[in-house]
Amino acid sequence: MRLAVIADVHGNLIALEAVLADIARFSPDLMVNLGDLVSGPFDPAGSAQAQMALGCPTLAGNHERGLTMNGANGLDALARPLLSPDQLGWIAALPATLTLLDGAVFACHGSPAGGDEEYLLEDMSTGRPRLDTEAAIRARLAGSGGAEMVLCGHSHVARMASIGGVLVLNPGSVGMPGYRAALPVPHVVEAGTPHARYALLERGPGGWSAQFHAVPYDVETAARQAERHGRPAIAHSVRTGWMPPA
Template identity: 60%
Template sequence: MRIAVLSDVHGNRVALEAVVEHLRRANPDVVVNLGDLVSGPFDPAGCADLLMSLGHETIAGNHERQLLESGTGASDAFARPRLTEAHFKWIAGLPATLTLADGEVFACHGSPAGGDLEYMLEDVRSGRATLAPEDAILGKLTGIGDARVVLCGHTHIPRVAYVRDVLIVNPGSVGMPAYSDDMPVAHVIESGAPHARYALLEKLSSGWSVDLRAVPYDFGLAARQAEQAGRYEVSYSLRTGRMPAE
């Protein structure tokens, strides 16, 4: 069985189209999208239309919840007036988690135990993202049932970890390679490259293999969309995979 995993498109249809084309060659059995779908300074409506047409297994991230709850963050505020009633109906019907492969794979946006805002694998207390201690990760696995694979997004950092016989995979972000946030402390997330990210998992006789993929696309076009929305820090990240120095 081959499972393709996408996350954190953030309305970047240009990046999404490149990943979709790449997926055709990968030919997975199922594609799962881990949320944060359309909130971003790009093409929210066009991205929603494409995602709806693809019919991927899709869950809601924190930005879907924030869109429905009238959150005032810049990405949600940009997306909300550009979405239609049909888009909101689709978003409202998305589940928070999914199980795949007869319960062997558990998919969430943040963490199984902490919800859509909790970082599953990253520790940001230093102001930058590092791999969290094993015990801290273990405490976030409550609620996965008998799953041996956990798929998570939210932090935009492609990463694979193995904790007490559980394989944890973050595919990285399709559409936004870097960002900064003030919660839980001020920190910067940087993937280090502008490529659109996704992961391909395959079940082998010896266990699950993971291929973290980085797909090139027209970074400049997406960056110009962000500039037109007045999001110059996002534009910089789309060209570099890093946040601008303060």
């Protein structure tokens, strides 16, 4: 069983197309999309259509929840008027979590216990993501059932940890390598390179193996899209993998 995992496209269709082309080389048995699909200063409608066409298991992240609220703000407010009624309807119908492969895999955007805005693997208390303690991560796995693999997104940080025999994996972000956020504390996330990220999992007799992939793409065109939408900091992160100084 070979499973491709994508997350946090954030409307970056150019990055998504590069990732999908790379994934096609491996002919996975299944692809799963972990949310934050279209909210970004790139091509929300085009990326929505492309992700709808995949027909793969897809869940809603915190930005999908934001898009379905009348008081959408920030990137959600930017994306919402650019989406068609059909695209908004598809987003509104997405589940918050997914259980795959007869319960062997549990997928969420944030954490099983804390919802779509809780970081599962990271401690943000220093203002930058660092791997949290095993005890803290274990508590956030409550609600994942008997899954042997838990998939998450939200932090945009590609990483994997083994917690009490459960593998927890975040594939990183397809479309946005850096951002700043205010909650739970002010923090910045930076991938360090502009590549589009995804992960490829394979289940064999000895268990799961994982490959993290970083795919180059036309970042300059994506950055110019962000600039046209008035988001120069995101444009800088797309070009470089780093956020500009605050």
